Amino acid sequence: MDQSVPLAAAGLGKKYLRGWALRDCTLSVPAHRVVALVGPNGAGKSTLMGLATGMTSATAGSIEVFGERPGGRGVHPKLAFLGQHKPLYPQLTVAETLHLGGRMNPTWDQHYARSLVERAQVPLTAKVGTLSGGQRTRVALALALGKRPELVLLDEPLADLDPLARQQTLHTLVREAEQTGITVVLSSHVLAELQGVCDHLVLLNRGSVQLDGEVAHLLAAHRWLVGPPGQQPRGPAPVVDVQSSARGTAALVRAAVSQVPEGWRASAPSLEDVVLAYMRSNGEGVAA
Amino acid sequence: MDSALSAHRLVKSYRGKRALDGCEFAVPEGAVTALVGPNGAGKSTLLALAAGLLKPSSGELRVFGERPTGRTHPQVGYLAQNRPLYGRLTVAETLRLGRAFNQRWAQRRAVQVLDQAEVPLDARVHTLSEGARTQVGIALALGREPDLLLLDEPLSALDPLARDETLRLLMGEVADRGMTLVMSSHLLSDLHDVCDHLVLLIGGAVRLTGPIEDLLAEHRVLVGPASRAASVDGVVQASSTERQATLLVRGESVPEGWAGEQPTLEALVLGYLRAARAR
Amino acid sequence: MIEYRIDKRSGVATYMQIIQQTRQALRLGLLVPGDRLPTAREVVEATAVNPNTVLKAYRELEREGLVEAKRGLGTFVRRSLATAQTAPGSPLRLELAAWMDRAHHAGLSREDVDALYGDVREERYPTGEGQF
Numbered sequence: 200m201d202q203s204v205p206l207a208a209a210g211l212g213k214k215y216l217r218g219w220a221l222r223d224c225t226l227s228v229p230a231h232r233v234v235a236l237v238g239p240n241g242a243g244k245s246t247l248m249g250l251a252t253g254m255t256s257a258t259a260g261s262i263e264v265f266g267e268r269p270g271g272r273g274v275h276p277k278l279a280f281l282g283q284h285k286p287l288y289p290q291l292t293v294a295e296t297l298h299l300g301g302r303m304n305p306t307w308d309q310h311y312a313r314s315l316v317e318r319a320q321v322p323l324t325a326k327v328g329t330l331s332g333g334q335r336t337r338v339a340l341a342l343a344l345g346k347r348p349e350l351v352l353l354d355e356p357l358a359d360l361d362p363l364a365r366q367q368t369l370h371t372l373v374r375e376a377e378q379t380g381i382t383v384v385l386s387s388h389v390l391a392e393l394q395g396v397c398d399h400l401v402l403l404n405r406g407s408v409q410l411d412g413e414v415a416h417l418l419a420a421h422r423w424l425v426g427p428p429g430q431q432p433r434g435p436a437p438v439v440d441v442q443s444s445a446r447g448t449a450a451l452v453r454a455a456v457s458q459v460p461e462g463w464r465a466s467a468p469s470l471e472d473v474v475l476a477y478m479r480s481n482g483e484g485v486a487a
Numbered sequence: 488m489d490s491a492l493s494a495h496r497l498v499k500s501y502r503g504k505r506a507l508d509g510c511e512f513a514v515p516e517g518a519v520t521a522l523v524g525p526n527g528a529g530k531s532t533l534l535a536l537a538a539g540l541l542k543p544s545s546g547e548l549r550v551f552g553e554r555p556t557g558r559t560h561p562q563v564g565y566l567a568q569n570r571p572l573y574g575r576l577t578v579a580e581t582l583r584l585g586r587a588f589n590q591r592w593a594q595r596r597a598v599q600v601l602d603q604a605e606v607p608l609d610a611r612v613h614t615l616s617e618g619a620r621t622q623v624g625i626a627l628a629l630g631r632e633p634d635l636l637l638l639d640e641p642l643s644a645l646d647p648l649a650r651d652e653t654l655r656l657l658m659g660e661v662a663d664r665g666m667t668l669v670m671s672s673h674l675l676s677d678l679h680d681v682c683d684h685l686v687l688l689i690g691g692a693v694r695l696t697g698p699i700e701d702l703l704a705e706h707r708v709l710v711g712p713a714s715r716a717a718s719v720d721g722v723v724q725a726s727s728t729e730r731q732a733t734l735l736v737r738g739e740s741v742p743e744g745w746a747g748e749q750p751t752l753e754a755l756v757l758g759y760l761r762a763a764r765a766r
Numbered sequence: 767m768i769e770y771r772i773d774k775r776s777g778v779a780t781y782m783q784i785i786q787q788t789r790q791a792l793r794l795g796l797l798v799p800g801d802r803l804p805t806a807r808e809v810v811e812a813t814a815v816n817p818n819t820v821l822k823a824y825r826e827l828e829r830e831g832l833v834e835a836k837r838g839l840g841t842f843v844r845r846s847l848a849t850a851q852t853a854p855g856s857p858l859r860l861e862l863a864a865w866m867d868r869a870h871h872a873g874l875s876r877e878d879v880d881a882l883y884g885d886v887r888e889e890r891y892p893t894g895e896g897q898f
Contacts, residue, residue, distance in 0.1 A: 239646040240618050332526055359643065361525045361673050362753070363760040388646050391676030391774055419876075425769050444812060446804050447769040464796075466771060467876075471647070478648045519816050654814035662807040662817035680772055680780050680815045700779070751777055 202266035205230050205277075205350040205382040206251055210260030212406075213246050220246040222406040223260070228384060228399070230349075233376050235393045235414075236386040237474055238403035244386040245283070247403065248352045252280045264350065276305065279348035283355045285339040289328030293321055293338055297345065304346045312345030315375075319367070333364025340368065344375060353385040357392070365389075369396050390471040400470070402477055409477050414470060421473050424450045426463035434460040440476035451476035489552070491516045491635045491667035492537055494693075496546035499532050506532040508691035509546065514669060514684060516634075519661060521678040521699075522671040523756055524688035525763075530671040531568050533688065534637045537669070538565035550635065561590065564633030566624045568640050574613030578606060578623055585627045597630035603652055617644035625653065629660065636660070638670040642677055650674075654681055675753045687756060689763045695755075703749050706758075709734040711745035719745070724762040735759075768797055768804065772813050780815055784823035792832060795848035803833060803841040 201207065206228040213221040221243040228234055236244050249255045250262050253269030261268065264275040274280065287296060293316055301307040316323065319337035321330065327338065336356060343351055353372075357365045373396055376383050387393060393400075400417060402410035410417065421439070424432045428447050431438060436454030443449075451468060459465045468476075493513040499506050507529045514520050522530050535541045536548050539555030550560045559565055572581060578601060586592045601608065604622040606615065612623065621644050628636055636657070642650050658681065660666045669686075672678055685702060687695040695702065709719065709732075716725055716732035719742055723735045735758035741747030750758065768791045772783055791797040803824065806817035824841050827833045835841045851858045869879050 237647070239648060240616055240644075359526075359673075361760070362523065362675050362756055363525065363764065365673065366757060388650070389674055389676060390647050423771060425771065442812065444769070444804075444808065446808065449769050449771065449812070469773060471774070475647055475651055478646075517818065519818065651814055655810060658810040658814055658817055659807065662805075662810050676774065679774060680813075680819075683816050683818050700781075703779075 201263075203230060204228070204263070204266065206262075206264055206384065208247070208250075208260065208262045211247075211250065211257055211262050212259030213243070213250060213255065214258040219258075219406050221250070221403075224403070224407050225260075226401055226408050226411050228350075228382065228401070230382050231376075231380045232382055232399040233373060233397045234382070234384040234399040234401060235390075235397035236384055236401050236403065237388070237390065237393070238409075239478060242403040243406045244403055245354055248280065248282075248354050248384075248386070251352060252278065275350075277349040279343040279346045279351045281339050281343045281351070281353045281356060283358065285335055287327045287335060287339060287342075290326060292324055292326055293330075294323040296327055296338060296342065297323075300342045300345050306347050308345055308347045311347065312341045315341035315344060315371070319371070331364070333360050333367070336360060336364065336368055337371070340371065344381075347379075348381065350382045350384070353383065355386055355388075357387055357389065365392065372396075390474050391469075394470040400474070402474055404478060404481070410474070417473055418467065418470060420453055421468050421476075422452055422454055422459070422465045423468050423472065424448075424452055424459065424463045424465055426450075426460070432460050432463055436460075439473075440480045489516050490514060490549065491518070492548075492550055492669060494533075494546070494548045497533075497536070497543055497548050498545045499529075499536060499541065500544045505691050507536075510688075510691075510693050512686050512693050512696040514667065514686070516667050517661070517665045518667055518684040518698075519658075519682045520667075520669040520684040520686055521682035521752075522669055522686050522688065523673075523675070523678070524671075524694075525760060528688040529691045530688055531639050534565065534639050534669070534671065535567070537635075537637055538563060538567075540565075540567075560635075561631075562634040564628035564631045564636045566621075566628045566636075566638045566641055570617075570620045570624045572612045572620060572623060575611060577609055577611055578615075579608040581612060581623060581627065582608075582630065585630050589631050591632050593630055593632045596632065597626040600626035600629055600656060603656065604649060618646060618649055621645060622649070622653070629656075632664070633666065634664075635667045635669070638668070640671055640673075642670075642672050642674050650677060657681075675756055679752050682752075685752075685756075687759055689759070694759055694763065699752060703752065703755060705737060705739065706750050706755055707736050707739065707741060707747040708750045708754060708758075709736055709741060709745045709747045711742075715744065718742075724758040724765070726761075735762075769812060770804075770809055772815055781819045781823040781826070784809075784820060785826055788823070788827055788832070789847060792843065792845075792847035793852050795846065795853045797843050798846055798848075799843050801843045802839075803843070805840055 204227055209225050211221055211224040238244055250257055251264055251269060252274050256270055264278050297312050301309055316338060321334045321337055372383055398414055400414050426432060426448050428445055430448055432450050436452040439451045439453060441450045490513040494510045497507055497510040524530055536543060537550060539557060539559045551562060582597050606619045606622050657668060661668060683699055685696060685699050686693060711732060713727040713730050713732040719734055721736045721738040723737055725732060725734045770784055770787050772780055806820040809820045810817050828835055832845050833841050834844050850856055
């Protein structure tokens with residue numbers, strides 16, 4: 200029951216007819232961070248967000264939003280959620296959409312919501328149905344942030360957006376997070392875009408947490424080792440994933456700089472390298 | 488080098504509206520081309536024309552020197568954006584259909600794609616995720632052993648691991664058979680290592696095209712005093728704070744008082760997209 | 767033996783990374799004359815890059831006289847860049863390793879070490895001098 204923790208789960212499980220979507224999931228999202236929620240399709244990312252909003256209820260374990268269990272009174276007042284399908288009414292204008300946002304949310308900052316839409320250069324008089332995908336995302340984002348939440352969950356906010364809209368949406372999120380201190384959790388499949396944007400990362404794989412930590416720490420805690428073919432790097436460093444060919448072996452290990460085994464060369468991985476290695480290891484790798 | 492795909496004053500109109508408006512470009516054989524642009528720029532229309540599913544309204548499009556004749560050229564493989572597949576067939580039945588409809592058919596290649604993506608052969612297509620349907624579509628297209636492969640947003644529904652594996656597989660085909668690949672995508676970070684040729688489509692016209700390396704070498708990102716931004720030639724796009732201006736310029740010279748370097752592919756494309764937006 | 771690792775975020779062109787990593791391996795004695803470089807196919811299998819880019823890098827290395835392409839056989843190393851001073855176990859290398867151990871012991875971060883090394887290198891080897 201820690202009210203300062205935006206999102207925490209302990210032993211969280213969710214079972215659907217076809218099986219467990221989340222299982223024994225334990226994590227804690229620190230406040231004032233931009234958090235990347237990544238993992239293969241079907242890893243449980245959307246399920247986790249659904250549980251946090253109280254739209255579905257847990258089969259096992261617990262989940263808390265600012266120390267409270269979701270459900271009962273609807274979405275936690277400090278929480279905003281933007282789903283994959285960005286539910287907006289196409290026949291309403293942008294201004295009408297924001298007005299509706301004001302009516303539906305007990306807390307609402309009309310000035311702020313309007314400024315977000317204006318900064319995105321979306322005309323207030325345009326009907327939502329006539330907007331581009333990027334513009335619709337910015338309106339949906341204004342709707343979510345206009346509530347002045349302390350935690351916002353975004354499920355694949357960049358999916359289907361073109362390059363410019365992707366970049367501008369990410370910029371907006373980072374700027375707002377910086378200026379308001381809001382905690383942002385966003386799921387995405389494009390890891391290269393997340394490095395430099397997110398400061399915390401949670402990797403879900405097959406329904407459980409495979410990696411959870413500050414991005415800088417995760418990067419510092421892993422090394423690429425390249426060495427002779429047909430060998431595994433020996434030494435104390437746990438191996439996450441090995442790829443070998445006739446020419447050599449490349450392994451991602453969980454180790455600090457000073458522990459390079461004889462005959463191997465070490466280099467720093469990118470965030471994408473680390474996440475892909477854990478995903479390849481298929482949940483059987485080293486626990487974080 | 489011969490062109491695998493080229494367009495000359497290519498126009499395609501739907502109900503009087505021009506989806507493509509005078510496209511000019513040529514993709515050399517063996518190149519890996521990124522087809523990039525905002526949503527609605529005409530990328531899917533262009534690929535459907537190249538696949539022979541649509542006819543140009545005017546101008547011409549050539550595939551290995553020939554004009555498409557209302558059916559897909561035998562050397563061409565095509566993955567459409569809506570992934571047209573029969574939902575009630577199993578994956579194995581879908582491949583059998585591929586074999587029946589194609590003179591040239593590499594079953595092993597098609598199965599390999601699906602194995603790698605862990606798509607079960609006995610699953611019915613309608614039960615598959617969007618990502619798995621994409622993999623079935625790619626398997627069908629590669630099963631034809633095409634010399635030119637056209638992929639419309641192949642990466643959008645794939646998770647990171649699936650994207651990495653799919654790109655490796657496609658690059659393997661380029662290495663093994665010299666296949667020409669044209670793919671549309673919004674994921675510039677994925678295209679950077681994989682593509683050597685660019686077609687940037689904005690509002691139905693080709694805004695920028697050529698070998699990526701040449702395009703990067705022909706542009707500079709200049710950083711300097713905002714007060715002197717107006718005196719710089721060849722500016723594609725400018726952004727500035729009170730004092731400092733950042734300019735994307737076409738041209739290799741760096742004026743005195745400015746710091747200049749080659750743009751990345753991402754910076755180049757974003758610069759042109761921003762410029763088009765501002766107009 | 768060489769396994770290329772392409773860093774997408776470095777801003778350095780992919781073919782240049784391949785060239786630099788090959789030169790580095792030649793300098794460290796990890797590649798010696800007669801060694802075969804991986805085929806474009808093998809590089810593509812290990813890391814999703816464009817095979818045309820790999821071939822372009824090899825052509826550049828061939829132009830520099832470091833490797834030669836033998837038709838149907840592959841691309842082979844012609845010339846080493848290793849000297850007694852750069853090979854593993856050389857006195858200079860061991861001294862640098864000892865220096866880094868001391869830096870590590872003194873609590874310097876990776877960035878600190880890079881900055882320090884880069885600074886001294888700039889001082890002793892002004893830009894443009896003795897490159898490649």
